[in-house]
Amino acid sequence: MNETVQPDRVFMALADPRRRQLLEWLAQGEMSVTDLVARTGWNQPLVSKQLAALKAADLVMVSQVGRHRLYRARLAPLQPLVSWIDQLESRWQNQFDQLDAYLGTLDDKEKNND
Amino acid sequence: MTDTPQATPAVITRLYKAPIQAVFDAWTDARHLCQWQRPNDQVTCDYLFADIRTGGSALHKMVMPNGHEMWLLTRYLDVSAPNRLVFIQYESNPQGEPLSPSMPNWPPEIQATVLLSETAEGTMMEFRWQPVNPTAEQVAAWEASKGGAIGGWDTGFVQLSDYLTPAR
Structure with a gap:
């Protein structure tokens, strides 16, 4: 699989809420265009157009099963973004643990001064 | 938009x-x-x-x-x-x-x-x-990754979050 899709393309593909919605459905399992039309209530050209944009960003995979083309979410391109926010969050969480410990030491000092 | x-x-x-x-x-x-x-x-x-x-x-x-x-x-x-x-x-x-x-x-x-x-x-x-x-792209990236659980999106994201969380 091609892992060198530009981050910009991933961002662009995700910028449209309709495409995020499609990706949500496709994260739950394989679906055909017909399935997606039924789930979303959108017309077929719109579904196909948004799918094409997701595919260009390598966010969906297609497999041919008999006469049907089935689409599925491919989420690997999102991994670096998730890691980045995760890192930031764990940094804060770690600091807040330390704040808790530090406030505890202040408390002890006060008691010792009594 | x-x-x-x-x-x-x-x-x-x-x-x-x-x-x-x-x-x-x-x-x-x-x-x-x-x-x-x-x-x-x-x-x-x-x-x-x-x-x-x-x-x-x-x-x-x-x-x-x-x-x-x-x-x-x-x-x-x-x-x-x-x-x-x-x-x-x-x-x-x-x-x-x-x-x-x-x-x-x-x-x-x-x-x-x-x-x-x-x-x-x-x-x-x-x-x-x-x-x-943020730009629209930045919002998308933020919503997609926030909290490690794709928190900004509404439904069906347990699988997504399982997928994105490295196996321990």
Whole structure:
């Protein structure tokens, strides 16, 4: 699989809420265009157009099963973004643990001064 | 789309068994800040200046055990004792000039808000963070990755989050 899709393309593909919605459905399992039309209530050209944009960003995979083309979410391109926010969050969480410990030491000092 | 996209803030809530003023001081007095903001005991922390009031800023340096230096500039947008603090922190050079973000398209500015309130059990801290004036692409990336659980999206994201969480 091609892992060198530009981050910009991933961002662009995700910028449209309709495409995020499609990706949500496709994260739950394989679906055909017909399935997606039924789930979303959108017309077929719109579904196909948004799918094409997701595919260009390598966010969906297609497999041919008999006469049907089935689409599925491919989420690997999102991994670096998730890691980045995760890192930031764990940094804060770690600091807040330390704040808790530090406030505890202040408390002890006060008691010792009594 | 003509609407300006908005990013939903990520929120962390903590309860501290300490008086509200003590928690506020820990956030706004440089002597306290270094005690809990460095990653661990092996890292040194020094404030070059700390003008921690509304409109003020602070610059501190952390030195990792391997000698790597990290400079952080904090701009304080609102410092209202004892319950509200709003700031934006930037990785900077030693002169306190912000560096550009290391990942393309990432929000260059993340605004943090600390809200403190007194409860019967102690001081409740709500910490909210979100990108400032993000583009549509930045909002999408933020919503997609926030909280590690694709939190901004509505449904069916357990699988997604399982997928994205490395197996332990």
